[in-house]
Amino acid sequence: xxxxxxxxxxxxxxxxxxxxKEFPPFGVMYLAAVxxxxxxxxxxxxxxxxxxxxxxxxxxxxxxxxPSSATYGVIKQARIDSLYADDPLIMxxxxxxxxxxxxxxxxxxxxxxGIGEGEATLLDLLDEVTxxxxxxxxxxxxxxxxxxxxxxxxxxxxxIDVLPLPARHLLNPDDFVMSDRVSTTDLRMxxxxxxxxxxxxxxxxxxxxTRIQYRSGASARHELEHLVSSYSIDGFAIVDDxxxxxxxxxxxxxxxxxxxGLQWSALSRVDTVDRxxxxxxxxxxxxxxxxxxxxxxxxxxxxxxxDTKQEQIRSAVRMARQVGIKVKVFLVHGYPGENLETxxxxxxxxxxxxxxxxxxxxxxxxxxPGTYVYEHPDEFDLHHTDRDADWDGDWRRYHIHHNHxxxxxxxEDFAVVQQGYEMLRGMVDALWPERLVxxxxxxxx
Numbered sequence: 001x002x003x004x005x006x007x008x009x010x011x012x013x014x015x016x017x018x019x020x021k022e023f024p025p026f027g028v029m030y031l032a033a034v035x036x037x038x039x040x041x042x043x044x045x046x047x048x049x050x051x052x053x054x055x056x057x058x059x060x061x062x063x064x065x066x067p068s069s070a071t072y073g074v075i076k077q078a079r080i081d082s083l084y085a086d087d088p089l090i091m092x093x094x095x096x097x098x099x100x101x102x103x104x105x106x107x108x109x110x111x112x113x114g115i116g117e118g119e120a121t122l123l124d125l126l127d128e129v130t131x132x133x134x135x136x137x138x139x140x141x142x143x144x145x146x147x148x149x150x151x152x153x154x155x156x157x158x159x160i161d162v163l164p165l166p167a168r169h170l171l172n173p174d175d176f177v178m179s180d181r182v183s184t185t186d187l188r189m190x191x192x193x194x195x196x197x198x199x200x201x202x203x204x205x206x207x208x209x210t211r212i213q214y215r216s217g218a219s220a221r222h223e224l225e226h227l228v229s230s231y232s233i234d235g236f237a238i239v240d241d242x243x244x245x246x247x248x249x250x251x252x253x254x255x256x257x258x259x260x261g262l263q264w265s266a267l268s269r270v271d272t273v274d275r276x277x278x279x280x281x282x283x284x285x286x287x288x289x290x291x292x293x294x295x296x297x298x299x300x301x302x303x304x305x306x307d308t309k310q311e312q313i314r315s316a317v318r319m320a321r322q323v324g325i326k327v328k329v330f331l332v333h334g335y336p337g338e339n340l341e342t343x344x345x346x347x348x349x350x351x352x353x354x355x356x357x358x359x360x361x362x363x364x365x366x367x368x369p370g371t372y373v374y375e376h377p378d379e380f381d382l383h384h385t386d387r388d389a390d391w392d393g394d395w396r397r398y399h400i401h402h403n404h405x406x407x408x409x410x411x412e413d414f415a416v417v418q419q420g421y422e423m424l425r426g427m428v429d430a431l432w433p434e435r436l437v438x439x440x441x442x443x444x445x
Contacts, residue, residue, distance in 0.1 A: 217256025
């Protein structure tokens, strides 16, 4: 049958003003790939805050992807305002709906909401396009007698190697073949996903899946060879939530791709790497590791349940540089409890490690739906979330790339956080000029 998959366009942090696209929609590309493999005709559509109304009248099934809470609003508008013929099957899935399927079902009014891993669920739902017997499909939420009900949870795939390659051919090559994305190079590159999930309990992070699944080295090599032969890439960036968790799996991938001569980057925690692993990564072409440092204050790291120490940050950064890998760090400022003392602790550690750090991304804390902080508003004295009476319906407030909201604590607390942020931002801009470009956008309220 004819299937449409709709996703929100997302723009890159450092080039937000230029509307430079971020990495492609892997969730939708994998769904499209399995649907095509099963014999369906698939088209994909991007929506933005400027363009969200689609003509979907030639499709028998339409799936809407909501990869983050910040994109919930634009997908809701697309669902409501787009044009349909007859009575197509309307499906919604993604990170946000997986956390809140009942609310999504009632608010957006699809026929069914997918919960969690979506490839097998999509195929089963397409088999029910006529019958609408969603009770026969595991891992979904649907209406029954006027009430939302969940079916039995779907078991995660044991082997994600069985999935076909993501359906990049359904996109314009400019949407996934890029440059200026692997460290500070201008390599012709593509993004890849070699694992899924993150097992760590960070309280600020909305991890949709806590069991990690890795592809094999052979599977990773197969995709890279395809990207080289079809699109002439010279490098790639691994977009996994946390690529370096299982050292043996990472080594397997490194060994399998070593002779391809590609340069690459990946994200990691500071406490999951060691020198031997970093050497293996460097030998296979890794030129940059992006560490989730988050803060230089051990009090904030403990509050976040990040459970890392300053010495682990120092060790990871210095080991990477010693084996020839450049370092980028991500900082999250403004977690509940942040003050001038914790900010200065971050600044001191950042200043100490500055000679070994190539790039910095400074983000501001946002109580993302699905996180521990969001689910415990009284514990953190949260304000202005979608659960509050004064919520204005603007889901873009949850965008981590440009956020200046007063999320927690008193007005005095926020003034201190704001002062600390300006201090830290000033330091980052001074030490890493042109490495961080934050947009200045109007804030609601």
